[in-house]
Amino acid sequence: MLNWKAILRFLGVPLIAEGCAMLLSLIPALHFSDGTALSVLVTGCFTLCCGALLVVLFDKSSVTDRRTPFVMVVLLWIVLALFGSIPFLVLVPELGFADAFFESMSGLTSTGATIFPQVESLPASLLFWRSVMQWVGGFGIILLVLAITPSLGINKYSLYTAEASGADNTGKTATSMGATIRRMLWVYLLLTTFFVVAFLLSGMQFWDAVNLVFANISSGGFSIYNDSAASLTSAQQYLLALTMFCSGINFALVYSFFTLKWKRLKGKLEQFSFYLFLCVSVSLFSSCVLHFRMGDSWSEALQCGVLQSISMLTTTGSLAADTTLWWTPLAFLFVLLSLCGGMAGSTTGGLKIMRVMILMRNVRTTLSDRLHPHAVNPVRLNGKPVSEDLVKNVMVTTFVYFAVLFFSVMVLMLCGINATESIGATVGCITGYGPGLGLSGGFGSYMGFTVSAKFVCSFVMLMGRLECLTVLILFSRAFWKDFGLR
Numbered sequence: 001m002l003n004w005k006a007i008l009r010f011l012g013v014p015l016i017a018e019g020c021a022m023l024l025s026l027i028p029a030l031h032f033s034d035g036t037a038l039s040v041l042v043t044g045c046f047t048l049c050c051g052a053l054l055v056v057l058f059d060k061s062s063v064t065d066r067r068t069p070f071v072m073v074v075l076l077w078i079v080l081a082l083f084g085s086i087p088f089l090v091l092v093p094e095l096g097f098a099d100a101f102f103e104s105m106s107g108l109t110s111t112g113a114t115i116f117p118q119v120e121s122l123p124a125s126l127l128f129w130r131s132v133m134q135w136v137g138g139f140g141i142i143l144l145v146l147a148i149t150p151s152l153g154i155n156k157y158s159l160y161t162a163e164a165s166g167a168d169n170t171g172k173t174a175t176s177m178g179a180t181i182r183r184m185l186w187v188y189l190l191l192t193t194f195f196v197v198a199f200l201l202s203g204m205q206f207w208d209a210v211n212l213v214f215a216n217i218s219s220g221g222f223s224i225y226n227d228s229a230a231s232l233t234s235a236q237q238y239l240l241a242l243t244m245f246c247s248g249i250n251f252a253l254v255y256s257f258f259t260l261k262w263k264r265l266k267g268k269l270e271q272f273s274f275y276l277f278l279c280v281s282v283s284l285f286s287s288c289v290l291h292f293r294m295g296d297s298w299s300e301a302l303q304c305g306v307l308q309s310i311s312m313l314t315t316t317g318s319l320a321a322d323t324t325l326w327w328t329p330l331a332f333l334f335v336l337l338s339l340c341g342g343m344a345g346s347t348t349g350g351l352k353i354m355r356v357m358i359l360m361r362n363v364r365t366t367l368s369d370r371l372h373p374h375a376v377n378p379v380r381l382n383g384k385p386v387s388e389d390l391v392k393n394v395m396v397t398t399f400v401y402f403a404v405l406f407f408s409v410m411v412l413m414l415c416g417i418n419a420t421e422s423i424g425a426t427v428g429c430i431t432g433y434g435p436g437l438g439l440s441g442g443f444g445s446y447m448g449f450t451v452s453a454k455f456v457c458s459f460v461m462l463m464g465r466l467e468c469l470t471v472l473i474l475f476s477r478a479f480w481k482d483f484g485l486r
Helices: 004-023 026-032 037-057 068-084 086-091 097-108 124-139 141-148 156-163 177-201 206-217 234-247 251-258 262-292 298-313 328-340 353-371 388-414 419-431 451-465 469-475
Strands: none
Touching (some): 004 068, 004 124, 004 141, 026 037, 026 124, 068 097, 068 141, 097 451, 124 206, 177 206, 177 234, 177 251, 234 298, 262 353, 298 328, 353 388
């Protein structure tokens, strides 16, 4: 039986946090005097009060069943996206609800797809709210809730795995899940602080540095400028590439590195090596294409090739150029990169490096078994055999991922979007990369999409962020069998 009292109380805590995050936008509103301070204050207090009301009205109760955490996670993301859309509706009155919800969901899922063709016309408070949403969503809303809340009466591990189905559970740095998540949060905070300081030392203004780092350490890609990262200096673009590269590394690996716990590094180095190999090889290939085929100088080609390759692989979406105008095979390679994503336990989207490696090695093992049917040849990762359950989980997750992708393309075409736009938008939304193809690609936006298509894209963003299975399980007959209320 679903304990709806526990679910509603659970929603109250993150709503309070979201209200406080909205109130942070008062700082740029007052500093830049953009005339939005009162509106920001009202929307923030309204969200905060709604969350406090849920906490006060419903008593704390324990949750022991396995179904409730799935409902909690999916409902939490939807509710926070609904409340997150309020600032857009208030501060940009001409926006429709579909537009505001799309932008809010894109921010919270750190997707980076936008409906604003001219972001520079937005008030500073709203630009900062977009950046804050991506920073929070990049780490994971459930993880933040678990990190700041000592006790919820709910098994923390069940909530963690519900938000990241098939997550890389080898990344524990402590005996308790809560301690592990808090250490990951410290890594996230330290990386954010480090890169903000680094951009300040590069000559960037504090306002630009904070928004840029918030959007890119989270693998989000929202920008406060229409040309994304194209106007940055050469040194700043390389620094941005490094920021995105670090966002794609498993946070447990980063923690083990800085605390000099070398034994824990061994279990991740094989995945990191493959991630580094992809970044370097694709960056070099892209640079060669830009130089020899498109005529860019070596310095320009290397600068743009590195930034765009890492941006795609980490599903960030920051742009130094309009990649839709590039050589078609290179653009197709970038699509494959975004489907791959970074390491598990990072802020990136996509399938994740771990799953890709297991899939590749499962193919190799299957081919070897055909030649030597009596040999014992398990799939190995980091020198250790991978359990059959994990291999099955990876196979199922990958199949569902692509099934959702293909189905979403069909639905978008039924909503009146052409095939190219549908494919680009679906890949951009499900992977978390953001920009699609055609009008929604490059420096474009999703404003031209129909209302129904925007809602479909919003749902695809949620599916991609929760890795599909968590959402799809709510539509299964087994989940609602013997359903009851309490």
